[in-house]
Amino acid sequence: MPELGLNRRRLVAGIGVVAIASIVPGRGPRVFAQDAAPPANGERTLGWSDELVDDNGRINVATTVAPISSIVRNIGGTRIDLHGIVPDGTNSHTFEPAPSDAKILAAADIIFVNGLDLELPTMELAEANLRDGAEIVALGEKTITEDEWVFDFSFPKEGGHPNPHLWTNPPYAKRYAEIVAGTLSARDPDNAGYYAENLDRYSAALDALDAAIAEAAQTVPEQNRKLLTYHDSWAYFAPHYGFVVIGAVQPSDFSEPSPREVAALIDQIKAEGVPAVFGSEVFSSTVLEQIAREAGATYIDQLRDDEPPGESNAPEHTYLGMMIKDMDLMITALGGDASAVTALSPADTYEG
Ligand SMILES: [Zn+2]
Missing domain, CATH: 3.40.50.1980 (Nitrogenase molybdenum iron protein domain)
Known part of the structure; x- marks a missing residue:
């Protein structure tokens, strides 16, 4: 591969990317080929577009990209309100949050981000709007050390931004889940047992995924x-x-x-x-x-x-x-x- 010393922060226009993504030929109806089993909890997934309000007894959690939102939902379950900032199907690397996202970030008790420079504009907005006592947790930085960062084709070392896609490695996704469980439990100790049980269950699913991918x-x-x-x-x-x-x-x-x-x-x-x-x-x-x-x-x-x-x-x-x-x-x-x-x-x- 050629060396591409371009700065990835020279972003392509976010709006243009969204427009292109929505007219991709061949995307077709989003039908999942597998005969999916019903959720273990017997319900449809709750997703990650809750409204973050106070005084309903649930802590407010904001996330960025969908994989992180999904991991957080599996630990927080029905005991948290969860809002993912980056819309599905968006280029998360160049995503620029809307001014309205500031309100969501300002209502969060915990903001989970991938980090490793994936969502810098969202992190900046989160830092600027963080409410008293709230925290931003960068899962990537807590999962691997700097000497484990990968620089490669699209994330060259001279650009200074490591490849941020830790979650495509299920053991790293499991580590994300552990960090999420620890963070939720510390902030909401009354539900620590619930979060721990959810972590057990989800960790087992991630272990099974890891073993199945290795086998395949x-x-x-x-x-x-x-x-x-x-x-x-x-x-x-x-x-x-x-x-x-x-x-x-x-x-x-x-x-x-x-x-x-x-x-x-x-x-x-x-x-x-x-x-x-x-x-x-x-x-x-x-x-x-x-x-x-x-x-x-x-x-x-x-x-x-x-x-x-x-x-x-x-x-x-x-x-x-x-x-x-x-x-x-x-x-x-x-x-x-x-x-x-x-x-x-x-x-x-x-x-x-
Ligand atoms: Zn990506």
């Missing part, structure tokens, strides 16, 4: 365990399961690659014999489609790193559902058998 990854022919993605969100996932990220197409400023870079990628895919390349649900790319076609690889355009599948209250509209869907696409396209993963329930696990 083993069914991918070894020479195919290579990931070339448009959006660079598998840096912490790949080494854990024996995959190698051979490249990412998206430059660090979220623009499209140059013709010279495209030609180099086509040569690389041919040389490595990669059977499939992976586009993103959020970032549409005709360039990646062209690269795949010219290199003779299958093009899968539906990987997601921060948009769960299904409608907002559907059982699969969860972090678990997103990972199951991604593995179904990824493992299958690379010639493996994803059934160990697709057998899992995507549903929330908190006690109703």
Whole structure:
């Protein structure tokens, strides 16, 4: 891959990105292929768009991206009010919060963010509006140390911003859940037992996900365990399961690659014999489609790193559902058998 020394903070216009994302051809109806089991709690998922009000006996929690919102819901369950700031299907890396988001952030007792520079504009707004006694918890910084940060294709070291996508690695997602449980319990000790039970249940689901992905990854022919993605969100996932990220197409400023870079990628895919390349649900790319076609690889355009599948209250509209869907696409396209993963329930696990 070419060295792209561009500053990723030179943001593409947020409004433009949203507009493009909403007219992506081929997105189609969001139907989840799996026959999803009902949630363990016997209800539809509560989602993460509660109104944050005082004096209803529940603590107010704000989050940023959907995977974090889903993790927090599985620990806080019905005993918290939860509002995710970054809308589904939005480019979280360039998301600029609206002035109205300041009101939500100002009403929160706890604001969970990924950190690692993913949501800098939202963090700035959160800091400026933090109410007395409230706290901002950066999960990424509490999960790995600086020497474990990954800098790579779309997140080059000279840009100074590490790859922030820890949550595509389920053991890191479990660590996020543990931090969330500890934080909620400290602020709301009356419900500490409830949060601890929810953590037990959710940790078991994340352990099962981890084991199933490891099992499914083993069914991918070894020479195919290579990931070339448009959006660079598998840096912490790949080494854990024996995959190698051979490249990412998206430059660090979220623009499209140059013709010279495209030609180099086509040569690389041919040389490595990669059977499939992976586009993103959020970032549409005709360039990646062209690269795949010219290199003779299958093009899968539906990987997601921060948009769960299904409608907002559907059982699969969860972090678990997103990972199951991604593995179904990824493992299958690379010639493996994803059934160990697709057998899992995507549903929330908190006690109703
Ligand atoms: Zn991302």
